[in-house]
Amino acid sequence: MQASRDLLKTLYTMAMLVEARDAYTGGHLWRVSRYSQLLAEDLQLPQPEVERIALGGFLHDLGKIGVPDAVLNKPDKLSDEEYAVIKTHPRVGAELLRDHPLAELVIDAVLSHHETPDGNGYPQRLAGKAIPLAARVVGIADAFDAMTSTRPYRQGMPRDQALAIIGDRLGSQFDRELGQRFIALGHNGKLDHVLGHSQPGVPMQSCPGCGPIIAVPGDAEDGEDIFCPGCAGGYRLSRGSGALSLSPTGRSDPVQARQPRADDRLIESLLRDSRQLRSRGKPGLLELLFG
Known part of the structure; x- marks a missing residue:
């Protein structure tokens, strides 16, 4: 089995x-x-x-x-x-x-x-x-x-x-x-x-320019950098009080944004x-x- x-x-x-x-x-x-x-x-x-x-x-x-x-x-x-x-x-x-x-x-x-x-x-x-x-x-x-x-x-x-x-x-x-x-x-x-x-329990997250297209992986850690797959803009993940939030970092990384990741x-x-x-x-x- x-x-x-x-x-x-x-x-x-x-x-x-x-x-x-x-x-x-x-x-x-x-x-x-x-x-x-x-x-x-x-x-x-x-x-x-x-x-x-x-x-x-x-x-x-x-x-x-x-x-x-x-x-x-x-x-x-x-x-x-x-x-x-x-x-x-x-x-x-x-x-x-x-x-x-x-x-x-x-x-x-x-x-x-x-x-x-x-x-x-x-x-x-x-x-x-x-x-x-x-x-x-x-x-x-x-x-x-x-x-x-x-x-x-x-x-x-x-x-x-x-x-x-x-x-x-x-x-x-x-x-x-x-x-x-x-x-x-x-x-x-x-x-x-x-x-x-x-x-x-994990809502899609929004990028101001691209809309709600950011899927935060379930195994992403608090403080991890997450990138918009559309524009490659960077965000810092916060898992405070059990709720997800993303804060812009001002950094862009097209490679990381499109990096395949199995959750x-x-x-x-x-x-x-x-x-x-x-x-x-x-x-x-x-x-x-x-x-």
């Missing part, structure tokens, strides 16, 4: 290192994973399936490792040619996972999270229930987080505006039943503890969450796969 946990840890680590390349997606993987988990739980799926979908949410963008930095971090909207490059990431992610022992857990979410019920998605133009359940769940979570998060060319929109857009696109971009359930979760406040956070504390938290579920008598995904 330790070997299987180590394999799972490699997946989390790979995903985090890929996320670190994109200046404006700090915390995206954790949020998509948690939104996906909440929707899967609302469906009352078996615990192993909930875990599988949550893991798929964390791994869904793995293929962006194949997208050039110039495209991934372009400060304005993409051209048609650049968007075509972005659209390769589901297949790249699936290929990257092909020989991994745990690939079957997440391949549906990685390959198919941009498929849509009307058949106009990518990469395979699947439609309706031909799209795997995990991909339909993660696709909603991914879109909601994209809409509510700040990007170089726009501010993140309010929760209810994003939910309204999902509602307008039920049956076309989003699975109707799943979308309705997600909207209900949002209006009932069930998503609010995830919205605008990079991990449990070991967050990874251990994700693994611990799974173990705690199993300790309450619910068989987890890895037990069913490996015994």
Whole structure:
């Protein structure tokens, strides 16, 4: 079982290192994973399936490792040619996972999270229930987080505006039943503890010029220098009274700002969450796969 946990840890680590390349997606993987988990739980799926979908949410963008930095971090909207490059990431992610022992857990979410019920998605133009359940769940979570998060060319929109857009696109971009359930979760406040956070209890921090795009690592220490991934501006971290705050240092370091960093504390938290579920008598995904 330790070997299987180590394999799972490699997946989390790979995903985090890929996320670190994109200046404006700090915390995206954790949020998509948690939104996906909440929707899967609302469906009352078996615990192993909930875990599988949550893991798929964390791994869904793995293929962006194949997208050039110039495209991934372009400060304005993409051209048609650049968007075509972005659209390769589901297949790249699936290929990257092909020989991994745990690939079957997440391949549906990685390959198919941009498929849509009307058949106009990518990469395979699947439609309706031909799209795997995990991909339909993660696709909603991914879109909601994209809409509510700040990007170089726009501010993140309010929760209810994003939910309204999902509602307008039920049956076309989003699975109707799943979308309705997600909207209900949002209006009932069930998503609010995830919205605008990079991990449990850790809100995104704002840079005056770039907006709330700084994801403070869970293992960052009090007094540590943190850099904005957008402009590379430096900040001093304070953890006083349990609340995070950043104070400008006046120093800029583009190298440190873009340095990939796997958050070991967050990874251990994700693994611990799974173990705690199993300790309450619910068989987890890895037990069913490996015994």
